[in-house]
Amino acid sequence: MELDKRDVVTGRPTTGHEWNGIEELETPIPRVVFFFLGTAFVFSLICWMLYPTWPLIWTYTKGMLGTDQKQVVAVQVEDAALSRATWTSEIEKKSYAEIEADPALMRSVKETGHTLFGDNCAACHGVNATGGAGFPNLAAKAWLWGDGSPEALEETIRVGINSTNDDTRTSQMLAFGHDGMLPTDQIEAVVAYVRSLSSLEPAGDAKRIEAGKQVFAANCVACHGEDAKGKRDVGAPDLTDANWLYGSDAQSVFTTVYSGRQGHMPNWAARLSPLDIKILTVYVHTLEKKPQ
Amino acid sequence: MISRLTLSERQLALGVLLFLGIIGLAMAAAGRNDPLGGQGFIVLLFSVGLAFYVMSGYFAPEPDESRLASYYDDPTKVGIVLAMFWAVIGMAMGVWVAALLAWPELTFVDQAWASFGRLRPVHTSGVIFGFGGNALIATSFHVLQRTSRARLPDQFSPWFVLIGYNLFCIVAASGYLMGITQSKEYAEPEWYADIWLVIVWVVYFLIYLRTLARRKEPHIYVANWYYMAFILVVAVLHIVNNLAVPVSFSHAKSYSLFSGVQDAMTEWWYGHNAVAFFLTSGFLGMMYYYLPKRAGRPIFSYRLSIISFWGITFLYMWAGSHHLHYTALPQWVQTLGMTFSVMLLVPSWASAGNALATLNGAWHKVRDDATLRFMMVAAVFYGLSTFEGSFMAIRPVNSLSHYTDWTIGHVHAGALGWVAMITFGSIYALVPWLWKREAMYSPRLVEVHFWLALAGTIVYVFSMWNSGIIQGLMWRTYNDSGTLAYSFVDSLEAMHPYYIARTFGGLLFLAGAVVGTFNVLKTITLARHESATAAEPDMPAIPATSAVQAGE
Amino acid sequence: MPEFFHRKVERNAIGFVLAIVGVASIGGFVEIAPLFTIHETVEEAPDMRLYTPLELAGRNIYIREGCYACHSQMIRTLRDEVERYGPYSLAVESKYDHPMLWGSKRTGPDLARVGGKYSDVWQVRHLMNPRDVVPQSIMPRYGWLAKNDLRIDDLGEHLAAQRAVGVPYTQAMIDNATQDAYGQASPDSNYASGVSERYGKATNVRAFDGDPSRVTEMDALVAYLQILGHLTDAAYKQPAAQAEAQE
Numbered sequence A: 001m002e003l004d005k006r007d008v009v010t011g012r013p014t015t016g017h018e019w020n021g022i023e024e025l026e027t028p029i030p031r032v033v034f035f036f037l038g039t040a041f042v043f044s045l046i047c048w049m050l051y052p053t054w055p056l057i058w059t060y061t062k063g064m065l066g067t068d069q070k071q072v073v074a075v076q077v078e079d080a081a082l083s084r085a086t087w088t089s090e091i092e093k094k095s096y097a098e099i100e101a102d103p104a105l106m107r108s109v110k111e112t113g114h115t116l117f118g119d120n121c122a123a124c125h126g127v128n129a130t131g132g133a134g135f136p137n138l139a140a141k142a143w144l145w146g147d148g149s150p151e152a153l154e155e156t157i158r159v160g161i162n163s164t165n166d167d168t169r170t171s172q173m174l175a176f177g178h179d180g181m182l183p184t185d186q187i188e189a190v191v192a193y194v195r196s197l198s199s200l201e202p203a204g205d206a207k208r209i210e211a212g213k214q215v216f217a218a219n220c221v222a223c224h225g226e227d228a229k230g231k232r233d234v235g236a237p238d239l240t241d242a243n244w245l246y247g248s249d250a251q252s253v254f255t256t257v258y259s260g261r262q263g264h265m266p267n268w269a270a271r272l273s274p275l276d277i278k279i280l281t282v283y284v285h286t287l288e289k290k291p292q
Numbered sequence B: 001m002i003s004r005l006t007l008s009e010r011q012l013a014l015g016v017l018l019f020l021g022i023i024g025l026a027m028a029a030a031g032r033n034d035p036l037g038g039q040g041f042i043v044l045l046f047s048v049g050l051a052f053y054v055m056s057g058y059f060a061p062e063p064d065e066s067r068l069a070s071y072y073d074d075p076t077k078v079g080i081v082l083a084m085f086w087a088v089i090g091m092a093m094g095v096w097v098a099a100l101l102a103w104p105e106l107t108f109v110d111q112a113w114a115s116f117g118r119l120r121p122v123h124t125s126g127v128i129f130g131f132g133g134n135a136l137i138a139t140s141f142h143v144l145q146r147t148s149r150a151r152l153p154d155q156f157s158p159w160f161v162l163i164g165y166n167l168f169c170i171v172a173a174s175g176y177l178m179g180i181t182q183s184k185e186y187a188e189p190e191w192y193a194d195i196w197l198v199i200v201w202v203v204y205f206l207i208y209l210r211t212l213a214r215r216k217e218p219h220i221y222v223a224n225w226y227y228m229a230f231i232l233v234v235a236v237l238h239i240v241n242n243l244a245v246p247v248s249f250s251h252a253k254s255y256s257l258f259s260g261v262q263d264a265m266t267e268w269w270y271g272h273n274a275v276a277f278f279l280t281s282g283f284l285g286m287m288y289y290y291l292p293k294r295a296g297r298p299i300f301s302y303r304l305s306i307i308s309f310w311g312i313t314f315l316y317m318w319a320g321s322h323h324l325h326y327t328a329l330p331q332w333v334q335t336l337g338m339t340f341s342v343m344l345l346v347p348s349w350a351s352a353g354n355a356l357a358t359l360n361g362a363w364h365k366v367r368d369d370a371t372l373r374f375m376m377v378a379a380v381f382y383g384l385s386t387f388e389g390s391f392m393a394i395r396p397v398n399s400l401s402h403y404t405d406w407t408i409g410h411v412h413a414g415a416l417g418w419v420a421m422i423t424f425g426s427i428y429a430l431v432p433w434l435w436k437r438e439a440m441y442s443p444r445l446v447e448v449h450f451w452l453a454l455a456g457t458i459v460y461v462f463s464m465w466n467s468g469i470i471q472g473l474m475w476r477t478y479n480d481s482g483t484l485a486y487s488f489v490d491s492l493e494a495m496h497p498y499y500i501a502r503t504f505g506g507l508l509f510l511a512g513a514v515v516g517t518f519n520v521l522k523t524i525t526l527a528r529h530e531s532a533t534a535a536e537p538d539m540p541a542i543p544a545t546s547a548v549q550a551g552e
Numbered sequence C: 001m002p003e004f005f006h007r008k009v010e011r012n013a014i015g016f017v018l019a020i021v022g023v024a025s026i027g028g029f030v031e032i033a034p035l036f037t038i039h040e041t042v043e044e045a046p047d048m049r050l051y052t053p054l055e056l057a058g059r060n061i062y063i064r065e066g067c068y069a070c071h072s073q074m075i076r077t078l079r080d081e082v083e084r085y086g087p088y089s090l091a092v093e094s095k096y097d098h099p100m101l102w103g104s105k106r107t108g109p110d111l112a113r114v115g116g117k118y119s120d121v122w123q124v125r126h127l128m129n130p131r132d133v134v135p136q137s138i139m140p141r142y143g144w145l146a147k148n149d150l151r152i153d154d155l156g157e158h159l160a161a162q163r164a165v166g167v168p169y170t171q172a173m174i175d176n177a178t179q180d181a182y183g184q185a186s187p188d189s190n191y192a193s194g195v196s197e198r199y200g201k202a203t204n205v206r207a208f209d210g211d212p213s214r215v216t217e218m219d220a221l222v223a224y225l226q227i228l229g230h231l232t233d234a235a236y237k238q239p240a241a242q243a244e245a246q247e
């Protein structure tokens, strides 16, 4: 090795090699490199001793802590549930009326309900629960099912509507046109009539509306009632109010009557715990009233 | 350029193109009911087009023996232009997908090929393989010859590698638009493209070996250690990770050999080391030549080079499992991934430090010369992103950062700050050398590019750090009741301003790349026009024993 | 001394090449090979079922459209993820996934347990235009899925290729792949019963896109989404077992 060459700036010797003008200095490796290497290695060594690390052919070293991420998280989730028990056990025990009368509990319901609703229900019912085309506005308090009591809501959420649950609520708006039960002109008439109930139909076509009324009486009252105010035991909506599940324009209503409708609300018992469902029930029940 | 090939090289080129054309035709015919057919047409068109080009120069007089006394730089020249071309395409695609995340309705056509999921890999492959790969191939040929003081072994195989590699990139990118992907990140191209890349890569490796075998320097220079590690390890990774069974020879689709947890580990062993040996090792090779060359300084420490090289080569290969923390991958692999990632910081910083210390005695040049400043900043970002990476590899940190934009911020600190900057710096150094000019067409524009790139990187990275950390925290924030405080959609809404900021940062970076491309093309055309008057020979002659003139 | 050794190595290209390959091979070998030999890596799940041909086609569309670029399918062993998305994912759940789709970015929510969470109608409307049902969404529209007929004539070849990489499809499944794909999306057709026969009673047989007369890409993708997290019940039993083991 020729070690006679020196760099003019640093005065350090070069390795004596040169590649197209590039040289290298014989600078020793700075101490700190070894220091950090040692530190990183010690850190690693400690981790190797504490946690599962080295594979043997059929098994692996388990580490002195003897833990595994699966156990750790199972315990964490369990502990978290225990520490929430201060208020969740109240929710489980108390009646709906008692919960709603308790401001501290209601605060927890609101906080928890916001996220539970946001992650599970908002996709259909919207973040403000005001619904959208095909998905009911839960903040309108115009219920399809039951009397709007927490018990009725709880059942809907638990079993769903037209869902895969064995006890599901079932409902169906028949396809009067598609299935040949009514001719098109009669459907048009009943559509006009239904829309007139909430003053959506321009006045003057009284004859048509009158014809529609006849059709309605013959075909629809079984589900929607004489007064068209709906029947909450079959999930048939009130047709006289301002809430429309599938849109109120003539075309949408025509489609509803012609092709029928069958909304699908999932079966939450399969996904959420009874506690979560109870929290959501209270959350939905106490939503501020909002139009669509 | 054809006129510089010998007749037998021209014949070889035509033969290979004929073979490729037949393959393309066969793919088009067999895959007529499948997207494979479309890919076949692309291969066919590509080979026919090139065959016409070769034919156009086929009858030109052959070059004489004097060519052997000079380096063979034509593939490097073309490779640089291709790299800049892919840079603009890939980064424009990056800006576009960034904009789609801010304004999803921006898509002008409601068509499959234009949707986010198909365009995103066009961006990632476009910048990593199109831009990065071409830059690596082009510079490696240049560096290899200079540091070996030997000419490339023949004139055909470098072209085969460069053109074949670009065919791979075109097939890959067009495939994504057609919906062809294996879904393995950074290895998305399907089986036939994967096989083609293996062939190209073997030839690439052989060029390296054959040139080294003919080298006049007893020692192999550090830059070549890195380029070799890049070539070799990428080959190993690519072959193992892409093992798959095609549905049939008339289907583009294949099913990977591994499944589930083994597939996940193989994919991230590959994915992480694509970062290590493509985006790091290769570009370190680049840095180890162009930085000292441009600075006119010797490498700070040869011994530091040794330990950082072997440290990187050994330790990186253990770190891939840090992409799978807390997943269904057994925890023992995660512990290994975490600890080796932490140890990896030391050789990474050693190489960044070696680069920066090499600038001792040349800091005044860094101040005045934007080209060198590109390389200096690149080394800084290299240090920064490896520090960040090692930090993110620690399990509890990763529990926050994984799945979020923090990862995207880290990626682009490395990709923009390190990979792109070192490449731009090297290209600005290399272009005037290759085209025999004093300097770039406009040093002012180099300066402009530098500031656009730096500003773009900072805006991009900071906005992603912010959004990533906010996102990660929102996902795990608990309210006083001990339940999750935010829904997913809450976190989505919080991202919007950062997605706009990122788009803006990317736009700055892209503008820089466009300016750079213009500058490079301008320098080349100037050189073309002046070469008629310049009396210098095109290539410096190499007397058998002495080195090429310094500054080359 | 080591330095002297290195000076020797760096004079020999072949030696250097071998050294690089040797040094670089160790990590991957130590981390990957044992995943095939250590049995507890993949849990036992006797109830694990296979993707039907329609679901597999849907999975391929999920891959084709790059959904994995925004959605993970891997719930990590972290409290917040388990509380938000459900039981953490097990290795066995992706045992037949060639390739796995664990993902690396959550621009959208995790989908590992999305099956059954929403109705088919919602899935279709969401894919047609996500902002129709979720105004805040930044997910792209996928309108063409409802327009494109699904290619089902070659599904037998797909199943055969899956079998070649180790998925236990039977010859009957391979032979009936096309019919089964049709039947699963056309509940009133003659082909519907074969699907439950071959893939189990719990298999969803529905007109996923709402139109039983056509088998579209939308049918396939929704069928796939609706099965996510439901190939086995193992994940729901696991945490209880783990908590017990701890006590």
Ligand code: HEM
Pocket: B091, B092, B094, B095, B096, B097, B098, B099, B120, B123, B124, B127, B128, B132, B407, B408, B411, B412, B415, B416, B419, B420, B502, B503, B505, B506, B507, B509, B510, C069, C104, C105, C107
């Ligand atoms: C103009 C500058 C650029 C912009 C605006 C940009 C933008 C983007 C965007 C929007 C994504 C998708 C992030 C997501 O899914 O959330 C992305 C991903 C990515 N980009 Fe870029 N990019 C740019 C330049 C680059 C460059 C130069 C490189 C590499 C050399 C690069 C490498 C990547 C990689 C590897 C990913 C995937 C990250 C991951 O999956 O974790 N980008 N980029």
Ligand code: HEM
Pocket: B185, B271, B275, B279, B280, B319, B322, B323, B324, B341, B342, B344, B345, B348, B382, B385, B386, B387, B388, B389, B390, B391, B392, B393, B394, B398, B401, B402, B403, B407, B410, B411, B413, B414, B415, B418, B419, C104
């Ligand atoms: C010591 C060096 C480095 C370490 C230990 C490291 C570590 C990491 C970690 C922990 C992640 C996040 C994985 C996850 O949570 O999903 C990551 C992602 C990534 N890093 Fe690094 N990093 C290093 C250097 C670099 C450099 C220099 C680049 C250059 C561009 C880079 C590019 C990437 C890319 C592209 C990803 C995204 C992978 C994906 O999910 O698609 N890293 N890295």
Ligand SMILES: [Ca+2]
Pocket: B182, B184, B187, B188, B189, B190, B191, B194, B242
């Ligand atoms: Ca591939």
Ligand SMILES: [Ca+2]
Pocket: B185, C104, C105
């Ligand atoms: Ca990724």
Ligand SMILES: [Cu+2]
Pocket: B271, B272, B275, B319, B320, B322, B323
């Ligand atoms: Cu990594």
